[in-house]
Amino acid sequence: MKKAVVLFSIACFVSFAFVIRTQTLFYKPDNFPVPQYDFSKNPLSEKKIELGRKLFYDPILSRNGSISCASCHSQYTAFTHVDHALSHGIDDKVGTRNSPALMNLAWYKTFMWDGAINQLDMQALAPISHSNEMGESIANVVAKLQHSSVYSKLFFTAFNDSIITGEHTLKAISQFLLTLVSANSKYDSVMRKLTNFTVQQNNGYILFQKKCSSCHTEPLFTNLQFENNGLPVDTTLNDYGRNV
């Protein structure tokens, strides 16, 4: 009898811990809206996120093994490319745009500066196949991953399938990207009433709400629309984005 009670308690504890664990895989801050991403089509798991993270930092995704996603999305600068105006990729080729910071992607309806992509699970195909970025095809990426004993094991553990597919590769990358939630700044602590702005910060906040928040709308600091902020077009790049 006692043994049954003990086992029951252990079972309760384990399932409770499991619920806590799966909830913490994706962090939705209280002051954020409902995410746009449909998690039911790609339910997060620790193993898939780990796999996606490894892929993100691995130059195996590029044609000659020289460029990873992190080459242009550096972790130490909020996953963007600083120090130059335009991102450069394979064979030092330079594109026409710089990489945006990667954060709060679960709340975005469209991706890229011009919104050319509307599904996070498809996004990675663009840099992989872009001739200035990674210069590779998803079919080759899958073949290289399938040949790697390390990846064969990781994919099997994550997806319970010994055949690696493009879909699983892209979904794993999405899983990692979805964990990049930015909601731990002083601003966020103030919004959660854990601390206060200084007088100067508060003045800046009031000014920001007046002058900036129509486009940089809280709490995501974007209104998720496309706006003209008045900067001149660089005609040498011949990249007019949505202005066509």
Ligand code: HEC
């Ligand atoms: C050669 C540099 C480069 C590499 C490598 C690269 N990116 Fe990017 N990334 C960019 C640029 C530039 C943009 C903006 C593209 C545009 O507007 O057309 C971008 C945009 C994005 C976006 C959209 C973000 C937003 O806010 O709309 C995501 C997500 C992203 N990249 C993820 C990845 C992933 C995942 C990989 C690896 C598979 C990767 N990137 C590899 C340069 C790069």
Ligand code: HEC
């Ligand atoms: C008319 C809409 C609009 C207004 C108003 C506006 N911005 Fe922006 N802002 C943009 C756009 C568009 C971009 C480029 C895309 C992006 O970074 O979201 C941008 C970019 C930025 C960036 C660079 C972000 C990055 O990731 O590189 C900063 C910083 C910024 N704005 C601050 C401000 C501040 C401060 C104000 C108020 C004084 C302001 N903006 C008002 C539209 C606007």
